[in-house]
Amino acid sequence: MMRIDPRSATLVAGREYLDNVRTRGFWLSILLLPVLVTAAAAIPAILTDSEAAARYAVIDQSGWVANAVHARVVGDDVRAVLYVAMASDPARLPSPLDEIVPTLETEGDRAAFEQLCVELIVELERNATEIVAPQTLAERFAHWWTVDPDAVVAIDDDITLRRFRLQGGVGTDRDTLNGLLAAERLMGYFVIPEDPVASGEGAAYVTRKLTNPDLRRWYERLVTDVIRDRRLREENVDAEIASWIQTPVRFAPVRLTDEGAETEADITDTIAQWAPVAFVYLLWISVFATTQMLLTNTIEEKSNKLVEVLLSSVAPIDLMAGKILGIAATGLTIVATWLLVLIGVVLGLPKVLGATLTVDLTGLLDHPAYLVSFVMYYVLGYFFYAAILCGLGSLANNLKEAQNLMMPVQLCLLIPLLVMVPIGRDPTGGLAVALSWFPPFTPFVMMNRAAFPPHWLTYLGTTLLMIGCIYVALRVATRVFAMGILMTGKPPKLRQLVKLLRGRHHAA
Amino acid sequence: MIAPAIELERVAKHFAHVTAVQDLDLSVPRGCVFGVLGPNGAGKTTSIRMIVGILRPDQGSLRVLGESEPSAIKRQLGYLPEEKGLYKKMRVLELVAYFGRLKGMSRRSAKDAGQVLLERFGLGDWRDEKCESLSKGMGQKVQIAGTLIHQPELIVLDEPFSGLDPVNVELVREVILEQKAANRTVLLSTHVMEQAEQICDAIVLINHGRKLVDGTISDVRKQTARTVILDYEGDGRVLGELPGVARVNDAGRHAELSLAPDADPQALLEQLVGRLTIRRFDTREASLHEVFVRAVKTDDAHRSA
Numbered sequence: 001m002m003r004i005d006p007r008s009a010t011l012v013a014g015r016e017y018l019d020n021v022r023t024r025g026f027w028l029s030i031l032l033l034p035v036l037v038t039a040a041a042a043i044p045a046i047l048t049d050s051e052a053a054a055r056y057a058v059i060d061q062s063g064w065v066a067n068a069v070h071a072r073v074v075g076d077d078v079r080a081v082l083y084v085a086m087a088s089d090p091a092r093l094p095s096p097l098d099e100i101v102p103t104l105e106t107e108g109d110r111a112a113f114e115q116l117c118v119e120l121i122v123e124l125e126r127n128a129t130e131i132v133a134p135q136t137l138a139e140r141f142a143h144w145w146t147v148d149p150d151a152v153v154a155i156d157d158d159i160t161l162r163r164f165r166l167q168g169g170v171g172t173d174r175d176t177l178n179g180l181l182a183a184e185r186l187m188g189y190f191v192i193p194e195d196p197v198a199s200g201e202g203a204a205y206v207t208r209k210l211t212n213p214d215l216r217r218w219y220e221r222l223v224t225d226v227i228r229d230r231r232l233r234e235e236n237v238d239a240e241i242a243s244w245i246q247t248p249v250r251f252a253p254v255r256l257t258d259e260g261a262e263t264e265a266d267i268t269d270t271i272a273q274w275a276p277v278a279f280v281y282l283l284w285i286s287v288f289a290t291t292q293m294l295l296t297n298t299i300e301e302k303s304n305k306l307v308e309v310l311l312s313s314v315a316p317i318d319l320m321a322g323k324i325l326g327i328a329a330t331g332l333t334i335v336a337t338w339l340l341v342l343i344g345v346v347l348g349l350p351k352v353l354g355a356t357l358t359v360d361l362t363g364l365l366d367h368p369a370y371l372v373s374f375v376m377y378y379v380l381g382y383f384f385y386a387a388i389l390c391g392l393g394s395l396a397n398n399l400k401e402a403q404n405l406m407m408p409v410q411l412c413l414l415i416p417l418l419v420m421v422p423i424g425r426d427p428t429g430g431l432a433v434a435l436s437w438f439p440p441f442t443p444f445v446m447m448n449r450a451a452f453p454p455h456w457l458t459y460l461g462t463t464l465l466m467i468g469c470i471y472v473a474l475r476v477a478t479r480v481f482a483m484g485i486l487m488t489g490k491p492p493k494l495r496q497l498v499k500l501l502r503g504r505h506h507a508a
Numbered sequence: 509m510i511a512p513a514i515e516l517e518r519v520a521k522h523f524a525h526v527t528a529v530q531d532l533d534l535s536v537p538r539g540c541v542f543g544v545l546g547p548n549g550a551g552k553t554t555s556i557r558m559i560v561g562i563l564r565p566d567q568g569s570l571r572v573l574g575e576s577e578p579s580a581i582k583r584q585l586g587y588l589p590e591e592k593g594l595y596k597k598m599r600v601l602e603l604v605a606y607f608g609r610l611k612g613m614s615r616r617s618a619k620d621a622g623q624v625l626l627e628r629f630g631l632g633d634w635r636d637e638k639c640e641s642l643s644k645g646m647g648q649k650v651q652i653a654g655t656l657i658h659q660p661e662l663i664v665l666d667e668p669f670s671g672l673d674p675v676n677v678e679l680v681r682e683v684i685l686e687q688k689a690a691n692r693t694v695l696l697s698t699h700v701m702e703q704a705e706q707i708c709d710a711i712v713l714i715n716h717g718r719k720l721v722d723g724t725i726s727d728v729r730k731q732t733a734r735t736v737i738l739d740y741e742g743d744g745r746v747l748g749e750l751p752g753v754a755r756v757n758d759a760g761r762h763a764e765l766s767l768a769p770d771a772d773p774q775a776l777l778e779q780l781v782g783r784l785t786i787r788r789f790d791t792r793e794a795s796l797h798e799v800f801v802r803a804v805k806t807d808d809a810h811r812s813a
Contacts, residue, residue, distance in 0.1 A: 008610065011606070011609055011610055012610075015595075015598075015606060019595065019597055019598070023597065301593075304591075304593030304594075305589055305590075305591035305592065305593040306593040306594070306595065308557075308562060308587070308589035308591075309587060309588075309589060309593075309607065309651070309654070309655075310610070311561075311562045312560045312561065312562060312582065312585060312587035312589075312664075313582055313583075313607070313610040313611055314582070314610055315579060486557070486562060486563070
């Protein structure tokens with residue numbers, strides 16, 4: 001293999017790097033991805049905060065189910081608000097909570113006050129009225145609850161009232177409700193049949209927005225609970241026994257650590273185990289974007305004939321090495337920027353926006369191995385594909401020709417994306433093990449397996465395999481590049497290429 | 509004894525089924541301006557690419573500045589290719605200095621030399637502009653500056669005048685002659701025979717990859733028979749029937765007669781008197797243009813025969 005002149009290669013690399021990174025477009029484009037990722041993480045949280053509650057109505061032919069359901073909903077919400085209020089500084093609570101909270105000294109006080117309030121609120125909402133001159137604390141609470149629901153929601157945004165609100169009590173007039181649906185003043189309304197305890201037949205949910213099943217599912221679950229309780233009572237089953245019968249068996253996820261200890265698993269653990277899949281995707285984008293950059297750049301230099309001037313000054317191998325290194329540095333800048341933005345987002349965004357991310361990513365920072373593997377496999381993947389694309393790019397005269405030549409490589413690059421999730425689910429399975437040893441996929445698959453790292457010999461073996469393949473790819477690419485970069489006309493077919501490579505047509 | 513700047517012996521280059529250059533012998537002395545002439549597709553660019561080390565010959569030997577290994581003389585070589593291109597996003601001085609640095613110059617000296625050259629080409633005010641803002645002619649001058657920045661011993665210019673206005677043609681001509689005055693060798697490829705005639709000390713004429721003729725301008729012109737310029741009245745058809753006339757370019761009352769190598773102009777004049785009324789009869793050496801056209805046509809005729 002020809003010797004690389006470090007000075008020439010560095011000069012070419014420096015120019016390539018500066019040419020890319022000092023444009024505004026470059027920074028805008030690389031910041032676009034983290035902005036989108038951040039948006040994907042933050043927007044649902046922000047949207048949920050700002051989303052208006054879905055309003056619903058109920059036609060209750062049974063005469064009791066809707067009220068029972070509503071009493072439960074209000075009961076749960078009142079309890080939640082009182083809990084939050086009691087844990088807060090009374091001085092910072094709105095009226096009348098600031099006066100109520102100091103009076104609730106014991107759990108018994110709270111339970112009694114809660115029951116009183118719930119009865120009042122349900123009564124007020126059923127009749128769609130309000131207390132004109134509230135006197136007692138319970139009346140003032142009920143008045144505050146029914147008149148200013150937004151203030152209630154501000155105390156605890158996890159309560160049902162924030163998501164779903166009963167509109168105008170329990171109605172019976174279907175036409176009126178259909179009118180409200182058409183005017184988009186209701187998300188939907190429920191029809192509860194005359195005897196739902198005997199049979200659920202006739203129960204309906206009327207809406208124009210079938211794509212949003214949240215309201216239906218929520219209300220269905222509540223009605224089912226109420227009806228189930230009534231059925232158990234009619235069968236003379238004791239309430240406690242009924243509750244015991246209905247208690248589901250839940251398997252608590254427990255994570256076995258590398259040290260052999262058992263720890264309670266939470267969502268952060270799950271995210272950490274899925275994180276390599278996200279990194280594979282980032283790795284794929286990085287490799288794809290930078291090798292595309294290299295390809296485009298090679299074609300541009302070839303088509304505007306600058307390459308002749310360059311080749312009269314530097315050897316083809318120096319030119320190719322410089323281009324590959326320059327774009328590699330560009331790629332590392334992209335990757336480093338993404339990682340820094342990711343860390344910044346994880347640590348800083350909740351503080352800046354005042355919103356919590358829908359996905360807690362802080363656990364990722366406890367796994368520096370992910371970041372190190374990511375950078376390492378980026379470098380290996382990049383050099384492998386860069387060698388191939390630089391060689392192919394030198395044969396093409398324009399982007400269209402290059403795209404045709406690229407097709408097999410692009411198809412090959414799709415496979416790691418297709419197996420990303422299956423390997424994420426079973427990182428030690430046969431598919432993962434087999435594809436780890438197939439060089440075009442090695443960087444992606446090994447990154448994919450990072451949550452359950454294979455034996456160090458696998459790391460060593462696959463890395464050596466990659467380095468060997470990169471060496472061979474660069475060697476062949478240098479010969480193709482030296483020959484192709486001055487070639488004009490239709491790019492050669494594979495057989496012609498092999499024949500040409502055996503000749504001496506290439507540049508000195 | 510100093511070796512010639514360029515020496516080619518029986519050099520050949522083939523691409524697939526096409527022979528671009530065949531059995532090309534050439535010797536270019538140092539310190540001269542040497543023209544490489546030939547019609548399109550004659551093999552000029554391939555020959556130049558071999559000389560500047562971009563292509564390797566398939567056969568024959570090639571020595572440039574006394575070296576047979578092209579990589580050894582890359583820093584003493586300045587090359588302006590026929591099709592010019594620039595890095596559009598780079599600034600003018602930065603680009604010229606980059607070419608200098610590729611030739612081994614330090615950052616400082618490349619920048620200083622680049623500045624001087626840009627001033628010389630009237631582009632001093634454009635040093636910080638992006639190349640994409642330059643006109644075609646300006647871009648070409650920037651490339652010539654990039655070719656000369658490291659003061660190369662051998663300068664290879666492929667069509668340096670194309671796309672330039674007359675003022676800039678004159679400027680580039682001056683710069684080329686300055687290089688010659690500094691005892692540097694300039695190898696020049698051009699289609700414009702008048703320019704080659706004015707600027708070159710010697711030329712080689714290539715057709716179908718082979719050398720047709722080479723030598724100093726005056727030797728080459730002498731090798732080709734003389735031309736007669738004729739103003740006349742009468743039936744011009746007789747001109748083609750005259751002995752010793754190789755080719756006639758008849759415009760009605762004005763004609764240019766290319767004479768056969770052994771033809772005697774005096775005998776021709778005697779033949780014409782009595783057949784036509786002669787208003788003017790001038791004889792002169794063939795121009796480079798005539799040498800070119802005649803040599804190429806003759807060669808093509810031999811090939812098709």
